[in-house]
Amino acid sequence: MKNPGETRPVLAPWANGGIWLRGDGPSGLAAPLSVADLAAAHPLWAADVARLAPWREVVVADAADPAAGTWFAACGDAGQVSTPVVVVGACDSSLDVGWALSAAGCLPPFASVLAVTQRQGRGQLRRGWESPPGNLYAALAWPADPGNLGAMAPVLAGYGLAEALTARGFPALVKWPNDVLLDDRKVGGILVEDRDGRALAGIGLNCASAPDAARLRRDHAAEAGALAMFGELPGLVTLWAGLVQSVQTCYRQCVTASGCGECSRLVAPRVAWLGREVVVRESGCDAFQARIVGLAEDGGLRLRRVGRGPGPELTLHCGSISLL
Numbered sequence: 001m002k003n004p005g006e007t008r009p010v011l012a013p014w015a016n017g018g019i020w021l022r023g024d025g026p027s028g029l030a031a032p033l034s035v036a037d038l039a040a041a042h043p044l045w046a047a048d049v050a051r052l053a054p055w056r057e058v059v060v061a062d063a064a065d066p067a068a069g070t071w072f073a074a075c076g077d078a079g080q081v082s083t084p085v086v087v088v089g090a091c092d093s094s095l096d097v098g099w100a101l102s103a104a105g106c107l108p109p110f111a112s113v114l115a116v117t118q119r120q121g122r123g124q125l126r127r128g129w130e131s132p133p134g135n136l137y138a139a140l141a142w143p144a145d146p147g148n149l150g151a152m153a154p155v156l157a158g159y160g161l162a163e164a165l166t167a168r169g170f171p172a173l174v175k176w177p178n179d180v181l182l183d184d185r186k187v188g189g190i191l192v193e194d195r196d197g198r199a200l201a202g203i204g205l206n207c208a209s210a211p212d213a214a215r216l217r218r219d220h221a222a223e224a225g226a227l228a229m230f231g232e233l234p235g236l237v238t239l240w241a242g243l244v245q246s247v248q249t250c251y252r253q254c255v256t257a258s259g260c261g262e263c264s265r266l267v268a269p270r271v272a273w274l275g276r277e278v279v280v281r282e283s284g285c286d287a288f289q290a291r292i293v294g295l296a297e298d299g300g301l302r303l304r305r306v307g308r309g310p311g312p313e314l315t316l317h318c319g320s321i322s323l324l
Contacts, residue, residue, distance in 0.1 A: 012067045012106040013058050014084035019237055022088045023057070023070030029097045031089030033116065035072050038087065041116045042134040044208055048235030052076045066104030074237075081241045083110040083248070092120040095193060095202045098139030102198050110248050113139040114240060134208030135226075136236055140244065142192065142199040149254065149263070150199070152299035153192045154178040156254060157201045159267045160247030161188060168242070169231050173272035175222065176292075176301045176321065180205070181272045184323070185225025205243075207233055222322070264295040271295055273323065277306055282319040289324065290314075 014020045024032045039049040049055075052074035060068045088097055094115040101107040115138075118131035131137050142153055149156075158174035165172040165182070172188075175181045180188035187210070191202040210224040227233055254263040268274070273292050280303065281287045290303035293313060300315040 012084075012101075013060055013071050013073065014086060014111070017082045017084050018080060019052060019074040019085045019241075020087065021055075021072040022086060023072055029088075029100055030091035030115065033087065033089035037089065038116065042208065042236075044134055044233060044236045045116065046235075048237040051235060052237065066101070067106055081244075083112070083244055084108075085112050085114060085237060085241060085244075087114045087116070087237070089115075090117045090119065091115050093118050093202070094137045094139040095191075095200055098141070098200045098202075099193075099195065102141060102200065103196075107141045109141050109143045110244060111141045112240070112244060114237070131204075132209055134236075136203070136205040136207055136240055138203040138205075138240065140201040140203055140247070142201045143251070144194075144197050144199050152254075152263070152267075153199060153201060154190045155267060155295070155299050156251055156263075157190050157192070157203065157247055158188075159270050160250035161190075161203070161205070161243055162270045163250055164243045164246030165227075167246070168239075170227055172270075174267070174270050175272040176295075176316075177299070179222065179272075181222060182225055182227070182230055184222060184272075185210075185229075186222040187225045187227055207236060207239070261297045264297050264299070268295045271301075273321070277324055278321040279324060280316060280319060280321055282316070292321075 021033050021035060021038060022030060023034060035049055035055045039046040054075045056073045056075050058071045058073055062068055091097055094113045098107060098113045101113065114136065117133050118137050154177050155174060158178060158180055161180055162172040162174050170182055173181050178190040179186050188203065188205040193200050193202065206224065206226040208226060208228050210226040233239060253266060257263045257266060275292060277289055277291050279287050280290050288305060289307050290305050293302040293304050296302050296315045300317045302313055302315055304313050
């Protein structure tokens with residue numbers, strides 16, 4: 001299944017892209033992961049272990065290198081992706097591993113970390129994110145953009161995910177600001193973190209399973225769902241590589257768009273509940289009802305209050321929405 005180990009002291013073994021498994025946990029942040037371990041984790045991982053074979057063992061022997069240790073590289077044609085994907089064993093959070101690699105200069109834009117499972121996955125407002133094997137728990141290195149394009153990162157990431165899922169037969173929408181919906185069920189969430197001029201997008205996607213309704217918080221905005229409820233899935237690495245490619249494409253479209261207004265118009269068709277009435281909750285304010293009008297140039301949600309006659313349009317930048 002693998003060739004004899006080789007020694008290659010480079011800054012990061014995935015410098016030229018590809019799909020990599022971390023054989024020994026990076027700096028104690030994640031459990032060791034072999035090719036056999038990944039295949040045993042869940043059938044959706046096993047499908048890709050076979051498809052991406054053969055696997056090659058690579059040893060980075062330089063102890064001063066932040067990527068030092070044992071790695072397994074996918075050598076099949078399907079494993080040749082331009083943006084590196086690093087797969088790790090059980091960890092507190094894929095974001096924690098991502099930040100460690102990013103701080104060491106080992107995670108260029110749109111490179112990503114996938115965790116088989118997480119012990120302390122985090123969502124919006126630091127809420128816990130259930131992380132059983134069979135779902136995707138990713139940390140995606142995001143370009144550190146100034147201004148409105150940077151502020152729109154959660155929406156842009158959601159837009160790219162929704163576009164890719166729709167192309168695969170899963171008609172997804174972005175529930176502002178950071179959820180992915182399928183048939184009004186939440187199948188994914190996005191959390192963007194910024195540190196020292198760098199940004200990572202934490203992305204959780206329910207593929208094989210979703211939390212039981214009884215485990216959702218009382219004020220949840222949408223029922224939980226999983227992609228497997230709506231159709232057949234490829235292996236998780238295959239799915240993720242396609243999603244990342246779509247996110248990159250959508251990001252570049254927005255970069256080349258003539259201003260943030262054009263970018264917002266590009267994303268708007270994927271905004272969930274457009275034209276529908278929702279309940280709006282802002283911190284420290286009473287909830288109110290409004291109709292979703294569209295997306296503002298800075299990524300805020302354009303709303304118009306209802307129930308008091310036609311009123312002025314307002315833009316929501318921080319808060320939550322749910323259907324009536």
